[in-house]
Amino acid sequence: MTASLSQARVGDALPVLTTTPISRLDLALYCGASGDHNPIHVDLDFARAAGQDDVFAHGMLSMAYLGRLLTGWAPQHQLRRFDVRFVSITHIGDAISCQGEVTAVEQVDGETRVRVALTSANQHGDIKLKGEAEFGLPN
Amino acid sequence: MIDTRFIGTELPSFSVDVEAGRLRFFAKATGNADPIYVDREAARAAGYSDIPIPPTFLFCLEMESPQPSAMRELLNIDIGKVLHGEQQFIYHRPVCVGDRITFAPRISDIYAKKGGALEFVVRQTRVTNQHDQLVAELNCVTVVRNS
Numbered sequence: 017m018t019a020s021l022s023q024a025r026v027g028d029a030l031p032v033l034t035t036t037p038i039s040r041l042d043l044a045l046y047c048g049a050s051g052d053h054n055p056i057h058v059d060l061d062f063a064r065a066a067g068q069d070d071v072f073a074h075g076m077l078s079m080a081y082l083g084r085l086l087t088g089w090a091p092q093h094q095l096r097r098f099d100v101r102f103v104s105i106t107h108i109g110d111a112i113s114c115q116g117e118v119t120a121v122e123q124v125d126g127e128t129r130v131r132v133a134l135t136s137a138n139q140h141g142d143i144k145l146k147g148e149a150e151f152g153l154p155n
Numbered sequence: 156m157i158d159t160r161f162i163g164t165e166l167p168s169f170s171v172d173v174e175a176g177r178l179r180f181f182a183k184a185t186g187n188a189d190p191i192y193v194d195r196e197a198a199r200a201a202g203y204s205d206i207p208i209p210p211t212f213l214f215c216l217e218m219e220s221p222q223p224s225a226m227r228e229l230l231n232i233d234i235g236k237v238l239h240g241e242q243q244f245i246y247h248r249p250v251c252v253g254d255r256i257t258f259a260p261r262i263s264d265i266y267a268k269k270g271g272a273l274e275f276v277v278r279q280t281r282v283t284n285q286h287d288q289l290v291a292e293l294n295c296v297t298v299v300r301n302s
Contacts, residue, residue: 035186042184049177049184051218054234066235075239076214080185083210087189092249093202098210099243099294 021090021151024130030116033085037111037139038073046077073106078136078145085114086132090151100134100147110138116149128153157230157274157299159265166226166260166278171219175252178206181215198251205252210244213282213291217258226262226278232299240275241296248290255285263294274299 040058047058052074055062063071079100086095106112113136120131134147175195182192187209190197198206208216227234250256264277280293 045180045184049180050215052215053218054237056235062235076211076242077185079242080181080187080209080211084185084187084189086210091201092191092207092210095210095246097243097245099241101241102239105238 021094021130021153022128024118024121026118026121028118030085030089030118030132033081033088033114035081035112035114037109038077038106040071040108042077043071043073043108046074046080050074050076052076070108072108073110075100075102075106075145078102078106078112079147081112082114082116082134082136082145082147082149085116085134086149086151089116090130094151094153095149096129096152097150098147099149100145103143103146106138106144110144112136112138112144119148123155124152127155156267156271157232157265157276161230161262162265164229164262166229166262167220167222168257168259169220170255170257171216173208173216173250173252173254173256175206178208178212178252181209181212185209195252203249203251208250210246211242213244213250213293214242214295216256217260217280217293220258226260226276226297230262230265230276232276232297236300238298238300239295240298241294243294245292246290247292248284248288250282250284250290254290256290257283259283269302272300272302274301 116132119133130151132149136145260280263279276297278295282291
């Protein structure tokens with residue numbers, strides 16, 4: 017796996033990761049496993065009272081999928097930074113596609129830093145998250 | 156409007172233990188089949204002291220706070236109106252099963268957009284391990300929808 021990082025070039029695409037459509041069970045499992053018990057993600061009555069048509073996915077579930085994209089490509093201990101902006105709500109039934117592209121390879125603090133632009137979108141191409149990650153390879 | 160005098164307020168700090176069972180449940184919930192996140196031997200073979208926490212899991216451990224709603228209560232925010240706007244992790248050292256880590260959160264910014272229809276609260280959290288080493292820094296932007 018390290019090879020892909022040490023040989024990274026600007027423009028390289030990470031292997032795309034696509035999920036199955038997000039189900040209510042997925043959100044229930046993520047609620048328990050993450051410790052994020054905000055009822056808006058699992059309790060339809062609460063979501064409707066809050067003005068939503070339905071429950072919707074935790075943003076951090078989609079960020080965890082992007083995390084899988086990253087750690088599937090390069091070792092996690094070389095990950096230096098990972099940030100995202102939650103662009104729009106992810107709904108039940110959305111199949112999430114996670115993509116990454118190398119945007120910079122540069123020297124910082126005595127190591128080679130590889131910067132990756134991140135996007136997650138649903139099956140219609142609607143952007144859900146945009147973000148960036150940076151890996152470091154000691155020289 | 157959220158009172159901006161709360162900028163700089165430190166929220167209660169707390170410590171949590173990193174447990175293998177919880178990480179296995181998280182791996183299942185996020186569809187992560189990589190053995191290093193569930194199996195100690197696979198993790199050790201990959202160079203970790205034990206199963207490492209995946210990249211976003213510090214956010215989950217931060218929810219283990221004895222007062223998880225401390226910020227919302229202090230700022231009088233309705234949970235039904237909040238959205239997660241942005242999340243950042245800066246990593247300094249791996250965190251693995253067996254570590255005991257301490258979270259020190261503070262409110263670093265409060266601002267409004269669209270004439271107050273949207274308000275933003277930024278929480279900055281420093282995370283240290285049982286050896287007092289800085290392992291990570293988190294920045295979380297919460298959006299409050301007032302419209």
